[in-house]
Amino acid sequence: MMDLHSPASALELALPSSKDILRQTLPNGITVLARENWSAPSIVVEGYLQAGNLDEPAELTGVASYTAGMLSRGTRRRSFTEINEIVEAVGASIGFGADRYITGFSAKSLTEDLDLVLDVLSDELRQPVFPEDHVEKLRGLRMTAIAERENDPRQMAGLTFQGLMYGAHPLGRNLLGSRQSNTAIGRDALVAFYQTYYRPAGMAVAVVGALPAEEAVAKVAAAFGDWTGERPPRAELPPVSWPEAVREGRVPMPDKSQSDIVLGWPAMRRLDPDFDAARLANTVLGVFGMMGRLGANVRERQGMAYYAFSRLQADREPGIWLATAGVNPANVDRAIEAVLVEVQRLCDEPVPAAELEDSKRYLTGSLPLHLETNDGVAGTLVDLEWQELGLDYLLDYVARIDALTVEEVQAVAQKYLRHPHVVAVAGP
Amino acid sequence: MDMYLLSCAGGATRCGRSVTEPPVARSQTGHSPRIIKKIHRHAIRTTENSDVSQLNEIHKTTLDNGLTVVMREMHHAPVASFWIWYRVGSRNEVSGITGISHWAEHMLFKGTPTYPQGEFDKAVAREGGVFNGMTWIDFTTYFETLPSDRIDLALRVEADRMVHAVFDPEEAELERTVIIAERQGNENNPEYLMGEALQAAAFQAHSYHHSVIGWQCDLETMTRDQLYGHYRTYYTPNNAVVAVAGDFESDTMLARIQELFGGIPAGPTLPPFTAQEPPQRGERRVTVEGPGSTSYLEIAYRAPRATDPDYYPLVVLDTILGGAKGMSLWGGGASNRSSRLYRALVEADLASDAGCGINSTVDPYLFSFSATVREGRTLPEVEAALLAEVARVMDDPITEAELQKAIKQTRAQFAYSSESVTDQGYWLGFSELVADVSWFETFLDKLTAVTVADVQRVAQTYFKPALRNVGWYVPANGQGAPPEGAEIGHAGEVEHADEEMEAQ
DSSP: OOOOOOOOHHHHHSSOOOTOOOOEEESOOOOEEEEEEEEOOOEEEEESSSGGGGOOOOOGGTTTHHHHGGGGBBSSSSHHHHHHHHHHHHOOOEEEOOOOSOOOEEEEEEEGHHHHHHHHHHHHHHBHHHOOHHHHHHHHHHHHHHHHHHHHHHHHHHHHHHHHTTTTTTGGGGGSHHHHHHHOOOOHHHHHHHHHHOSSTTTTEEEEEOOOHHHHHHHHHHHHTTTTOOOOOOOOOOOOHHHHHOEEEEETHHHOOOOOEEEEEEETTTTTHHHHHHHHEEEEEEHHHHHHHHIIIIIIIOEEEEEEEEEOOHHHHHHHEEEEEOOGGGHHHHHHHHHHHHHHHHHSSSOOHHHHHHHHHHHHHHHHHHSSSHHHHHHHHHHHHHHTTOOOHHHHHHHHHTOOOOOHHHHHHHHHHHOOEEEEEEOO | OTTOOTTTTSSTTOOOOOOOOOOOOTTTTTTOOBBBBBOOOOOOOOOTTOOOOOOOOOEEETTTTTTTTEEOOSSSSSSSEEEEESSGGGOOOOOOOOTHHHHHHHHHTTSSSSSBBHHHHHHHHHOOOOOEEEEEESOOOEEEEEEEETTTTHHHHHHHHOOOOOOOOOHHHHHHHHHEEEEEEESSSSSHHHHHHHHHHSSSSSGGGGGTTOHHHHHHHOOOOHHHHHHHHHOOOOGGEEEEEEESSSHHHHHHHHHHHHTTTOOOOOOOOOOOOOOSSSSEEEEEESSOOOOOOEEEEEEEETTSSSSHHHHHHHHHOOOOOOTTTTOOOOOOSSSSHHHITTTTTTTEEEEEEOOSSSSSSEEEEEEEEEEEOOHHHHHHHHHHHHHHHHOOOHHHHHHHHHHHHHHHHHHHTTTOOHHHHHHHHHHHHHHHHHHHHHHHHHHOOOOOOHHHHHHHHHHOGEEEEEEEEETTTTTTTTTTTTTSSSSGGGGGGGGGOOOO
16 A cells, blocks of 8 residues: 655645645635646636525525526526526536535636636626526426426435434425425525525635636635625524434335335534544445445345445534435345344444455545546535635545544444434335 | 446437436445436547646557557546456347346456455455446446556456456346346336337347347346356457556556456457348337326437547537537536527426437447426427427528537537546547547547538438437326325435545
8 A cells, every 4th residue: 555654655745735725715704725737728616605405494495406596597797598608608617506504616617718707607606686587497497306306216215214314303404395395485585595695704615727826816806805795693403313213204106116215324413523433434334345235235145236335424414324225126124124234233243354444445545536636626625624624634534544443433333323213215 | 337328438328418327336436427428529639728738649559369458648646547348238239138248247246266256346445446337338348447556456357357257156146136126226217218118119120229238038037158158259358448547657557468468368250240220211209108297208310320420510419409518427517508409498498408419339329319398398399399409400500600619618528528537548448449549539620620511411311300219208197297195395315325425
């Protein structure tokens, strides 16, 4: 294995750190991050501002993503059609998407077209006009997406899982929302959501590509520096409680061929001290090699599923540790049983040293692969900023993972996975 | 390992939109690579006014045993991607053994004496790598992307399993149900069901008739010995292409490839391929009925192979009608909201999604259009609007501005694809497979040479009404009606389960 601690290692040179990330906070509270990459004549701009679906009124679920979808639908300076034409004509793209706390944006272009892209991006974020006809156009697209979801077992299993896990807790809100809420959202609600929450304070913008970092920061400052304001403080999130008994939901979809299963437990926040050990435990459980132990059991040994893997989701809010699989309807109970057996084993038996070492090496060794493209680096910079990990997080990352012990991995599995689970199944 | 629907392979499989045949690659990250529809396009020239480094040149060699090697050094990051391509896919399958190429691909992950079942995936993952296998109509391919100082592992495993895959009978039996599960997962998707039926209608004599995963009856009855025979027949150095991109020295890499692959004897002559699709004499229509409340439309025309001069004007047409297509294996395609189809179908409130794509294939395959019918609208309305756009490119020339836009968009996609060694490895190998690696190098030049008149001529040649195949997915719950009990008030983004969340 490459010596990751030697100062001259190729990997360390390749890792973004305070040595090559330029980070500046503008007077209006926007943090700008820039890193140069001269391998291709292209550039990525990625970032977020502090508006998410946790800010939604409960009866207007979906208003955050609906608002994000409206940004490109017309601004004071440009119509929807004009925006599409000038952006796509140069092979660029600009997109928006809401999440729980934030609304993210992402743009990509040739370096020669960056000024245009920043101009349009700033226009969309700062001066959207929410044309009435486009509110209706977008509503139709969202209703069709909801109809497609109702006919997709994988999405329905996920939706049902979230409902069972969170009930009326704000984390149970779906980003797209329901038929009912999407019918209720009018232009006024979109404008109100925009005006309340779309503010520069707390915004982050990362620029990665073939441009000097100082120039990148100056361009962002020119596009956003004179925007001012701050959103109202956030409501505190109610605590998430462990299920006291197993919760199970089934969505009958009789004419489908396969059933999809989502099974999981509440997990920790990203900054929780348990996170690293849990990430390693999860790699053993359902990621490493061919989907970890879950893949080995459910797919390789029992031939039951094409996919069976686990994921640990952790953000500012408490996350979820989940396993998912798609199986023949006759095998649903057997597959759930197999997942629970593997989870039990992770809790009961220490992970053999060699197996743990494999997963550590995967977690650390695959770093360069995530950091090869502008998108990969920009996503990483935004994540470092949002999760408050610090610019030199990656330099310490290998040592943090290496230091984890068999005991810590078992303890974290026991702490989170010994509670009653939540499981949702959609299919025939 | 899969992505057998590897639309990218050039194309719009389930037709056109620049998206996202969902899941299912068996990458060890559990990622679900979104395969972009089309992806033809090639060659990088840097943009006029940038002083960014040029891509290194491509080296191509053939070993004495017939193995073709194409390489491109890229030193921007300490990673390298190694690909091996076999000239065998569902195109080489006959009735009774449809899906055998894809199943054989799965069996190459089931062990050799050197890397027993499960050891290969662990070996790559423990070195921090990603891997996958993909089967498509024209090829079967495997890749590993690794930190560059560990890329030798990829050469060792691929040289090993070109010859020594075991095809253990018990493992083959277990894999039967995995593949049937994979097929059933696809069947949950209405567009898959319709696309499969439409493909079968469009091809009668040629083996492009059946889907890559194969018919259920063949998956139930195929034997281990048939699978092994298929492997022995097609997995030979003279039927393979190695493609490598990334941080290595070409001389050293070639020497190592020679060392590991050079001793594998050439195989016997391959079975001759003789199928040719007879001319289509009239429109064909297919209806698939199934659950849900959303209708889907697909219209496919026979298109020329990737080496045909008419292919390039059709790429321009595809870009103007349906937008530029991303070239990344991992998703992130371009938007198509300024395309003609988006304007005529989505902006007009008829469809929620619309697109098209031309496939880049060894034999003539399909140029496909697709649309998702918006709630409250009907299939006939959407079909009429789509066909009106097709008629427009036949009746009237496109503008010079549209042509120049298509070229600029493609140039940008080429630049983006040069950021990733995995994408470059894919395109080098793919090009050599369907044409020659110069196809990739000269792609932008060929596209630039296309004229407005060429585009109208190919539209008139290939989009004749008598040559179209029309597919309708007709949902049981009709237009716009919500299915019973479907209202869900809240819940989740477990879609995210597909994505690796952490940025480390």
